[in-house]
Amino acid sequence: MAYFVYLFMVGLVLGMAVVAVNLSPYFAAFGLVVVAGMGCGVIISFGGSFLSLVLFLIYLGGMLVVFVYSAALAAEPFPESFGTTGAVLYFMGLVGVVGVFAILYIEEGSGLGGCSSDEVMGMSSCVTEYDGMSQMYGPGGFLLVLCAWVLLLTLFVVLEMTRGSSRGPLRSV
Amino acid sequence: MSPYILAILLFSLGLGTTITFSSTHWLLAWVGLEINTLAMLPLMAQNHHPRAVEAATKYFLIQASGAAVLLFAGVINAWLTGQWDIHQAAHPLPIAIITLALSLKLGLAPLHSWLPEVFQGLNLTTNLILATWQKLAPLALMLQIQPPHSSLLIFLGLMSTLGGGWGGLNQTQLRKILAYSSTAQLGWMILVVQFSPSLTTLAILVYVVTTSATFLTLKLNKATNINMLAISWAKAPALMALTPLVLLSLAGLPPMTGFMPKWLILQELSKQGLPATATITALTALLSLYYYLRLTYAMTLTMFPNNITSTPPWRLPSAQLTLPLAILALAAISLLPLTPAAMALVAL
Numbered sequence: 001m002a003y004f005v006y007l008f009m010v011g012l013v014l015g016m017a018v019v020a021v022n023l024s025p026y027f028a029a030f031g032l033v034v035v036a037g038m039g040c041g042v043i044i045s046f047g048g049s050f051l052s053l054v055l056f057l058i059y060l061g062g063m064l065v066v067f068v069y070s071a072a073l074a075a076e077p078f079p080e081s082f083g084t085t086g087a088v089l090y091f092m093g094l095v096g097v098v099g100v101f102a103i104l105y106i107e108e109g110s111g112l113g114g115c116s117s118d119e120v121m122g123m124s125s126c127v128t129e130y131d132g133m134s135q136m137y138g139p140g141g142f143l144l145v146l147c148a149w150v151l152l153l154t155l156f157v158v159l160e161m162t163r164g165s166s167r168g169p170l171r172s173v
Numbered sequence: 174m175s176p177y178i179l180a181i182l183l184f185s186l187g188l189g190t191t192i193t194f195s196s197t198h199w200l201l202a203w204v205g206l207e208i209n210t211l212a213m214l215p216l217m218a219q220n221h222h223p224r225a226v227e228a229a230t231k232y233f234l235i236q237a238s239g240a241a242v243l244l245f246a247g248v249i250n251a252w253l254t255g256q257w258d259i260h261q262a263a264h265p266l267p268i269a270i271i272t273l274a275l276s277l278k279l280g281l282a283p284l285h286s287w288l289p290e291v292f293q294g295l296n297l298t299t300n301l302i303l304a305t306w307q308k309l310a311p312l313a314l315m316l317q318i319q320p321p322h323s324s325l326l327i328f329l330g331l332m333s334t335l336g337g338g339w340g341g342l343n344q345t346q347l348r349k350i351l352a353y354s355s356t357a358q359l360g361w362m363i364l365v366v367q368f369s370p371s372l373t374t375l376a377i378l379v380y381v382v383t384t385s386a387t388f389l390t391l392k393l394n395k396a397t398n399i400n401m402l403a404i405s406w407a408k409a410p411a412l413m414a415l416t417p418l419v420l421l422s423l424a425g426l427p428p429m430t431g432f433m434p435k436w437l438i439l440q441e442l443s444k445q446g447l448p449a450t451a452t453i454t455a456l457t458a459l460l461s462l463y464y465y466l467r468l469t470y471a472m473t474l475t476m477f478p479n480n481i482t483s484t485p486p487w488r489l490p491s492a493q494l495t496l497p498l499a500i501l502a503l504a505a506i507s508l509l510p511l512t513p514a515a516m517a518l519v520a521l
Contacts, residue, residue, distance in 0.1 A: 146192070146204065153185050153211055156178060160215035161229070169223040 008041035017094040024079030025071035185212035193310040199247030210236040228294025239278040246270035278311045282336030292352040301388040333360025338460025371519040376434035383423045386501040403477035417469040424465040430508040
């Protein structure tokens with residue numbers, strides 16, 4: 001089981017390195033899918049199954065799909081991919097930097113290097129995850145209303161910024 | 174812009190600052206800062222001119238990265254100390270990161286290069302909001318954190334007064350001059366924030382008054398560079414006579430109001446055993462004084478060449494509301510004798 005967690009964490013770092021190499025957006029979107037998937041696995045290993053389901057649905061199923069559609073609208077004939085000069089080296093350099101820091105700075109006893117089967121962390125008897133989510137609707141009602149207002153504000157901001165489509169300076173499709 | 178949208182944006186601008194002021198949780202402080210950033214963007218880009226949209230883009234990138242770093246530092250603090258409260262004792266590493274994030278959002282040197290370019294792309298009214306209201310929320314957070322290392326804040330303060338003074342010397346565009354002046358004034362505020370937060374409060378209040386008077390003057394004269402300022406003397410002679418005093422108040426020259434915070438800050442620095450810092454700060458204020466004097470020279474002390482029809486213009490009633498400018502200019506010039514009352518007001 002611990003190997004699954006190691007696999008998820010390694011996949012997380014590799015996916016993030018793919019995003020950071022800054023290729024064409026399609027590859028970045030693929031990297032983000034990998035990051036979100038592996039991240040959800042790490043969250044499950046800490047006991048947050050509902051949270052990881054919500055992450056999959058909203059992040060991958062909502063936001064990333066919208067991003068992929070928007071990126072597809074700005075298609076280019078020769079996207080920069082892993083075959084171009086320096087991309088693979090940059091990727092290996094990023095992963096190497098992460099590895100160097102991991103080897104140097106992660107001690108044995110802390111939870112940062114993953115847990116073996118006899119160092120289980122965070123498996124409490126009360127499931128605090130659902131409790132946290134219900135807090136948002138009860139005592140945290142103000143923050144919920146505030147978040148709803150912020151989302152509405154973001155809608156107005158985006159509509160106002162893109163007013164005029166092709167007549168304005170922002171590129172239209 | 175539709176009045177409904179304008180109302181929503183201005184309301185959100187007020188809401189964001191209020192949330193950051195009243196929050197004790199790092200997440201809520203971040204929410205307030207992000208609301209301010211979001212609501213400011215359409216106000217900046219409302220005429221959809223490429224230059225304005227470029228300024229809005231630069232502003233968004235800078236403020237979003239500053240807010241993201243602030244949020245990450247808050248999370249690191251929660252990891253290391255187990256609590257999210259702003260006022261509780263915090264680990265020094267996230268505090269240093271938060272200081273740098275807030276100085277990016279405020280435009281303190283050496284993180285100030287975005288400020289002149291953003292100011293230059295906007296009209297004077299939006300610049301006024303950017304220079305005054307948008308500084309309140311990050312400063313409120315800066316007042317509440319207690320950084321353990323004094324050297325970072327002193328470094329930021331000295332760099333800002335120096336960079337703000339030096340950078341504004343070669344400028345002819347008034348909005349860029351005011352951007353560098355904003356950096357310099359914020360440097361003074363940051364210098365004293367760890368010794369006496371009340372003085373930072375006093376300094377930002379006086380700065381809001383003096384810089385609002387300056388922006389409104391420039392807006393009334395429709396002057397965006399020194400040449401236009403120089404030929405605006407005939408438009409409102411009474412204003413022409415008062416503007417040098419307002420500008421020199423911004424520079425911190427007695428007997429105007431602007432001297433009050435600088436005087437008290439130098440006194441506080443000397444009392445804390447930093448006479449060298451106080452001396453260097455006072456000397457860097459001379460750099461800023463030079464470009465304020467240049468503006469005074471251009472507007473009032475000389476009559477620039479002009480054609481004969483511009484010199485006695487029709488004095489029509491101004492389309493701009495002049496009462497705020499009248500009140501702010503008077504407050505910027507004549508409130509120095511109220512120093513003891515001001516010190517009591519900010520609980521010095």
